[in-house]
Amino acid sequence: MNAQAETLRKNLVDAIVECDIDKTKSNVEASRGILSPQEIIDALSEGMHEVGIKFERGKLFLPHVMVAANAMTSAVALIEGDLAESMTGGSRGHVVMGTVEGDVHDIGKSIVSTMLQCAGYDVNDVGRDVPTATFLEAVKEGNADVLGLSALMTTSMQTQKEVIETLIEKGMRKDVQVIVGGAPVTQAFSDKIGADGYSENASEAVKLVHRLLGN
Ligand code: B12
Incomplete structure (x- = not known):
């Protein structure tokens, strides 16, 4: 990355950390054509990661995090x-x-949905705080090949496991490949709950789905 691109990248990270919506948007506009869309998303994600750390340390509070999320x-x-x-x-x-x-x-989940759509998949994004029954209905109705489950909290990771257990109970597990993700999720957790795949970020999620479906 050259010096100009590195400055733009850093400005994107800083604008998110400063929880400044207007600055984030104008920095994105300034970066278009110089940074790739993927590099822009990576920089914004790095900023959100820093926001998370500051929140954890009590240096930022929930209203700041909400503004950074909107940005x-x-x-x-x-x-x-x-x-x-x-x-x-x-x-x-x-x-x-x-x-x-x-x-x-839902920020990370929505990025994964967008990137999969852009990679040519038909994506039914059923949103956030989604009851297990809704996931199962959507899989059945759409005859889905892949079910993606996002969880950002250690508590909700357990619900990823419950969704897989419910698929087994209802005799639907063989019909769909389940992928899991979200900051606290790991490959080891994915293996433990019997998911078909895990990825750390959205671009890896696209490669994962390509691989699972033989594309
Ligand atoms: C933004 C944010 C919020 C925003 C969310 C806005 C929104 N629309 O999403 C708001 C302010 C609403 C919020 C609320 C809360 N939050 Co919050 N939040 C965050 C924060 C700072 C960033 C998350 C984020 O958007 N990251 C950026 C995206 C791009 O990254 P990502 O989500 O990880 O997604 C990437 C990958 O994980 C992957 N991926 C994601 N999903 C999937 C799915 C699949 C299938 C695959 C393959 C890949 C994949 O690809 C994505 C793109 O590359 C995190 C800190 C952190 N380190 O994660 C805390 C964090 C997750 N929140 C936390 C908490 C505690 C809360 C609250 C309970 C706070 C409160 N006291 O009310 C509430 C939750 C209420 C609830 N019931 O859900 C804790 C969770 C702790 C825990 N127990 O695990 C964290 C870790 C902060 C902390 N350090 O304490 N939060």
Whole structure:
């Protein structure tokens, strides 16, 4: 990355950490064409990660985190079109994606949905705080190939496990591949609860789904 790109990248991280919506949006506009959509998302995500650390240490409070979250969401919306152009098209399979019940965090989940859509998947994003029954209905109705479950809290990770158990109970487990993600989720946890795959971020999630569906 050259010096100009590195400065733009750092400005994006800082604008999120400063919880400044206008600055984040103008920095995204300034970065377009110089940083790739993926680099922009990575910088914004790095900023959100720092916000999380400051929140944990009591240096930022919930209202700040909410503003930073809005900044990130509106910034990603600005580059959705660029993302679509930078990726290949074509219908490659049907994915149901959502954040499990009890968990309202949806920024990362929505980025994964957007990137999968841009990579040519038909994505039914069922939202956040989604009851298990809703996931199962969406899988059945859409004849989904992949079910993506997001969880950002250690408590809601247990619900990812419950969704898989319910799929088994209802005799639906063989019909759909389940992928899990979210900051506290790990490959070891994914293996333990019997998911078919885990990824650390949205671009790896696209590669994971390609691999699972043989694309
Ligand atoms: C933003 C944020 C919020 C926002 C959410 C806004 C929104 N619309 O999402 C608001 C302010 C609403 C919020 C609320 C709360 N939050 Co909060 N929040 C965060 C924060 C700072 C950032 C999360 C984020 O958006 N990251 C950026 C995105 C891009 O990253 P990501 O989500 O990890 O997603 C990437 C990957 O994980 C992956 N991925 C994500 N999902 C999936 C799914 C699949 C299938 C795959 C393959 C991959 C994948 O790809 C994504 C893109 O690369 C985190 C800190 C952190 N370190 O995570 C705390 C954090 C998650 N929150 C926390 C808490 C405690 C709360 C509250 C309970 C606070 C409160 N006292 O009310 C409430 C939750 C209420 C509820 N019932 O859900 C804790 C959770 C602690 C725990 N027990 O595990 C954290 C860790 C903060 C902390 N350190 O204490 N929060």
